[in-house]
Ligand code: NAD
C-alpha cells in the first residue's frame with residue numbers, strides 16, 4: 528500500500544431515478560445565498576440544440592461552457608475555463624453543474640477546484656496537492672461507467688503526464704442519476720464506457736489492495752454489469768438504470784481499492800496516441816487473459832452479446848519512441864502495479880513485457 532490510512536470521502540448527496548433531472552433547479556437554488564448568486568453549467572457539446580438544454584434552470588447571469596469531448600480533459604483547457612469563470616463576474620459562482628460523461632464531469636470537478644486554487648492545474652496533478660476546497664459541484668452523468676461521478680479523482684492530461692488531481696475536495700458534492708439521460712448514447716460507446724466499469728471491478732477484486740468494502744461494492748457492480756450486458760430481455764431504460772448503479776458502485780469500489788494492469792496500459796495508449804479511456808481499456812483488456820483469465824472470458828462474452836468490435840492494430844504503425852513513451856507512462860503508475868501484484872511488483876512485470884503487450888494491441 529502506498530498509504531496506510533485514509534478516511535475516504537464520498538459525495539454528500541445523491542438523487543437517483545427516472546425524472547430526477549427535473550429537480551436540478553431546486554438543488555441549485557438551495558445553494559444560492561443571494562439574489563446575485565450565479566451558476567456555471569459545464570455541458571457536453573453533444574447536447575447543443577437538444578431538448579435537454581431547454582430544461583436547464585439557467586438564469587441571465589449564469590455561464591454555460593460547452594465541452595468538446597474529442598480529446599480527454601487537458602490541464603490547459605481547465606485553466607482556460609477557470610479564467611473564463613473568473614472574468615464572468617467579480618463574485619465567485621455558488622454552484623458548478625457538470626452534465627455529460629467522464630470527460631465533462633472531470634472538467635467540472637477540476638474547474639471547480641481551480642477557481643479557488645491559484646496557478647496552473649498541471650501543478651496539482653497528484654495526491655493531496657490542492658489547498659482550498661472548491662465550488663459546490665453537482666455532477667449529472669449522461670453516459671455511465673467511469674464512476675467519475677463518485678470518485679475522488681479528476682483525470683487530466685498535462686504537458687508531462689496523464690494523472691488525476693486527487694484529494695478530499697475533488698469529490699462532487701451532489702449527483703443526479705437520471706437514467707432517461709442515457710437514452711441517446713450509441714451502443715458502441717455505451718459498451719466501451721460500460722466496460723470501464725466492469726474492468727474497474729475486475730481489477731479491484733483481483734488486486735492486493737482490495738478491502739472487504741471495496742469487494743462488496745465491486746461484486747454488486749459486476750452482478751449489475753452482467754444483467755446489463757448479458758441479459759437481452761432487459762428494456763433499455765431498465766438496463767440504463769442498472770448501469771448507473773453499476774457505475775456508482777464500481778466507482779466506490781475503486782475508492783476502497785485501486786485499478787490495475789489494464790488501466791496502467793490504457794493510460795499509456797491515451798497519453799501517447801490519444802485513445803479514449805473506455806476504448807483503450809477494451810483494447811488493453813483484450814490482451815490480458817493471462818492476468819485476468821475469468822474476467823477476460825466474461826468480457827469476451829459481453830462483447831459477443833453486444834456485437835461490438837474491439838479495435839485492433841492501433842499500435843501497428845507506432846515508432847519505437849512511441850512504444851517507449853507508452854511503456855514509461857504505464858510504468859510510472861506505481862499504485863496500479865502495486866495493487867495488481869503487491870509491493871514486489873517489479874518482480875512480476877518488466878518494461879519489456881509491457882512493450883510486448885503494447886505491440887499486440
Ligand atoms: P466521454 O465523456 O468522453 O463521452 C463519450 C462520448 O459519448 C462523447 O462523444 C459524448 O459526447 C457522448 N455522449 C455522452 N452522453 C451522451 C448521451 N446522453 N447521448 C449521446 N452521446 C453522449 O466518455 P466517458 O467514457 O464517460 O469518459 C471518459 C473520461 O472519463 C476519460 O477522460 C477518463 O480519463 C475519465 N475517467 C475518469 C474517472 C475518474 O475517476 N474521474 C474514472 C474513469 C474514467
Ligand code: ZN
Nearest residue numbers: 673723727790
Ligand atoms: Zn477507468
